[in-house]
Amino acid sequence: MTFPANPFKPTAGVMPPVLIGRESVIDDFDEGLGDGPGAPDRLMLITGPRGSGKTVMLTELGKMASKHRWMVVDETASEGLVDRLISRIAPEPSRIAGVSFKPSIMGASLGEFSIAPALRPSTLRDAMSARLHSLGKGKGLLITLDETQDASIDDMTALATAAQHMLRENAEVAFVFAGLPSLISDLLNAKVLTFLRRASIKELGDVPLTEVRAAFSSTIRGSKIDIDDEALDIATDATGGYPYMIQLVGYHMWRHARRRHDGPDDAITVEDVRDGIEQARAKLGEGVCAPVIKRLSERAVDYLEAMAIDDGPSATSDIAKRMGESMDCANIYRQRLIDEHVITSPTRGRVDFAIPFLREYLRSLKRG
Structure with missing residues (x-):
């Protein structure tokens, strides 16, 4: 028997075979679309x-909206966000109030347009209204925004203002924002974005290991590949419930088994799992942890290494001692790392890693 194609997808934004532990978010959103204007989700x-x-979830919610015959506009936060939204949403941007086209040097339009900042909320709102009118009865508009923490406060204010008006008018619209926890908190605390406090907040944390094990089992055995309980347990424990690691471990143990495949019995063995875990850890370090470390200053990395000594949250006083710094000096690096979303402060006087497996990665560098 030919070993089947690998069902695991450890690539950012690519749909995995099973949205482990995320079904309730999808169900809530689907219900919100069905319940009509005013539904909280x-x-x-x-x-x-x-x-x-988060990106995978936005993709899945977009697919759900498409099944309801809605138009889906996916965006990632960056400069010019609102202008891009208007150009994509408006049936004919040139007919939307507030839009003026930029002429080229020769006087001909290049298709680019300019919107005065003060007019962006109303212009975006007009664009959404025009699009809904063109879509017709029974259809709606979903806007999803990824990496929300990178959006400028001006763009978010314009988008929030327009969204608030559309929701008040009971329009067939929905908005889903995705971003890092701390920066989402910053948005919620901004006075101009108070209406976002009414949003339904979905926190994507670690997946329970019982669900990870069940997903491994159903995905592998559902592909007519065998795996015994010991191999399943080892693979499950290695993920720590971290979604990206789940896909990495699954992908690499499957890959090792397929390359080793040399007989009529198709199975993933303990050897395949152990090799897959080793490869997964290397890829996680290379793809997630190393880029984070690379952009930090030497002393900021020293701060993280001092944290990595502990198995859980670290006392800031202990970190200062390990670094040989005063508390005031060490706290400079603490704040920079919090601002970079590398660490969090769960309680006063303590810090912890915000990026899963970063502690283990730093320890591996020390051993190396």
């Missing part, structure tokens, strides 16, 4: 650390 904030599956 038509305004949703999805939060979670890097690798928790």
